[in-house]
Amino acid sequence: MGRLIFFVTNNIHKFNEARRVLAQYNIAVAMLRVKPSEIQDDNIEKIAKSSAIEAYQKTKLPVIVEDAGLFIDALKGFPGPYSSYVYRTIGKEGILKLLEESENRKARF
Known part of the structure; x- marks a missing residue:
């Protein structure tokens, strides 16, 4: 190398x-x-x-260094760089609850 x-x-x-x-x-x-x-x-x-x-x-x-976030279209990019905190506090169940009324669940990481 x-x-x-x-x-x-x-x-x-x-x-x-x-x-x-x-x-x-x-x-x-x-x-x-x-x-x-x-x-x-x-x-x-x-x-x-x-x-x-x-x-x-x-x-x-x-x-x-590397940093990442989860950007959900229907949530206007939320949680973005705060994805670790959001996962620790409301979890994937909380994210899915926020998306209940949304057909578009596209996201980027």
Whole structure:
């Protein structure tokens, strides 16, 4: 492998997926268990950028971070980047309840 970058995560499944993808480009990845403080924002790019900057400032290593959200069309993008919190509080049952009157259940992750 040529280059080595550090993937900031505590999720072994996310790390393994990143390692498989980046290996195709001759990029070696090491898992870095740094817990940056995650800002609250509607914009996933801002959240990821803030996390990457903070992780780099703490470690001085080349890092990448990943952030995601669940954007449901019928709910105007809700819960978006707050999907983990929403799942912990109202669960999938709560989301389905919000969608009871909706035929369109399209979403993107």
